[in-house]
Amino acid sequence: MKQLQRKNRLRAVAAGALAVSSALVLTACGSDDNNGGGSDTKAGNIKCDGKGQLLASGSSAQKNAMDLWIKNYGAACEDTKINYKATGSGAGIQEFLQGKTAFAGSDSALKPDEIANSKKVCDGGQGIDLPMVGGPIAIGFNVPGVDKLVLDAETLAKIFDSKITKWNDPAIKALNKDAKLPDLKIQAFHRSDESGTTDNLTKYFKAAAPKAWPHEPGKAWEGKGGQSADGSSGVSSQVKQVSGAISYFELSYATANSIKTVDLDTGASAPVQANVENATKAISEAKVKGTGKDLALDLAYDTKADGAYPITLVTYEIACDKGNKPGTLAATKSFLNYVASEDGQTSLKELGYASLPTEIATKVRETVKSLS
Numbered sequence: 001m002k003q004l005q006r007k008n009r010l011r012a013v014a015a016g017a018l019a020v021s022s023a024l025v026l027t028a029c030g031s032d033d034n035n036g037g038g039s040d041t042k043a044g045n046i047k048c049d050g051k052g053q054l055l056a057s058g059s060s061a062q063k064n065a066m067d068l069w070i071k072n073y074g075a076a077c078e079d080t081k082i083n084y085k086a087t088g089s090g091a092g093i094q095e096f097l098q099g100k101t102a103f104a105g106s107d108s109a110l111k112p113d114e115i116a117n118s119k120k121v122c123d124g125g126q127g128i129d130l131p132m133v134g135g136p137i138a139i140g141f142n143v144p145g146v147d148k149l150v151l152d153a154e155t156l157a158k159i160f161d162s163k164i165t166k167w168n169d170p171a172i173k174a175l176n177k178d179a180k181l182p183d184l185k186i187q188a189f190h191r192s193d194e195s196g197t198t199d200n201l202t203k204y205f206k207a208a209a210p211k212a213w214p215h216e217p218g219k220a221w222e223g224k225g226g227q228s229a230d231g232s233s234g235v236s237s238q239v240k241q242v243s244g245a246i247s248y249f250e251l252s253y254a255t256a257n258s259i260k261t262v263d264l265d266t267g268a269s270a271p272v273q274a275n276v277e278n279a280t281k282a283i284s285e286a287k288v289k290g291t292g293k294d295l296a297l298d299l300a301y302d303t304k305a306d307g308a309y310p311i312t313l314v315t316y317e318i319a320c321d322k323g324n325k326p327g328t329l330a331a332t333k334s335f336l337n338y339v340a341s342e343d344g345q346t347s348l349k350e351l352g353y354a355s356l357p358t359e360i361a362t363k364v365r366e367t368v369k370s371l372s
Helices: 001-024 062-074 089-097 110-118 153-160 170-175 196-208 231-241 250-258 276-283 326-338 342-344 358-368
Strands: 041-043 045-050 051-059 080-085 101-105 125-142 150-152 189-192 228-229 245-250 263-265 310-319
Touching: 045 062, 045 263, 045 326, 051 089, 051 326, 062 080, 062 101, 062 250, 062 326, 062 342, 080 326, 089 101, 089 110, 089 310, 110 125, 125 196, 125 231, 125 250, 125 276, 125 326, 125 358, 150 153, 150 170, 153 189, 153 196, 189 196, 189 231, 196 245, 196 310, 228 231, 231 245, 231 250, 245 250, 276 310, 310 326, 326 342, 326 358
Parallel strands: 051 080, 051 101, 150 263, 189 228, 189 245
Antiparallel strands: 041 045, 101 310, 125 245, 125 310
């Protein structure tokens, strides 16, 4: 009963954040001309600075987090309106590199060629990765009569590459001896848009089951067969509606839609659930691999540590270290400073996100303050 009450509470919080976001979304026009000097006022623990409309786009995995941040920031800083479009990581980076947005959200760090291209937009500087959102990528499933499902990296990789096509396949049976698996076709859904969530999932496949996943990791899907849908909301909706479906999305989408999630057999002493605590344990093993002010992280996708959920993502907000547009700089720093603050991070737990480890969060706050 307590677990059911907690799930209902999480769904209510996620739904509330989405409703608030809809009220805040504005038309994407006049991003620079109407941004003036900052009011430099404080409301609660949020320091408000900058005026007008701040445009950003990218990761749909962080949409629920961004909705909540926008609600809280907007309540404190009425002079600044944040318009975040969940277009997917690839589209968000593209818009940032075209100078259309103040910052981008991406579930994977900038590639070398993207950093090079960012120097055309960041006058005298370059784009950098600022980790802001952590959490598990849940594997959601809809199999009639099955409430609990355990899979490992090899089996998952074969499912998403159309090498395992029935739910009563011997490989799935071996991992779920007590489950009544139906003779039902697997409907595997992947992202149709370029996605950092796809990038993280395929990095997990490549690290933990390289023989079963012959494709290179990346934002664009390269697995064989399957069906596609746009964004985390699209693939999670398909799992909710389609019998036999399976897909991948940030945990809050599973929570909000009452979708069952797979436990992972990682080689640890027991299968690992997709939850905030287990994702936090995996993310705490990450190392900073970026140089200078870039804080890109190297995640341990093949961890076998007890209680560490390996399919995790860290969503980065991507901004210029130097050369940010003067009209949006103050508001960008103000908003990102709140996002990285202790209040901004702890507010996400009820949505199924993991707070950044203290050491990393401190570095992010210091870097945000130095943006120019």
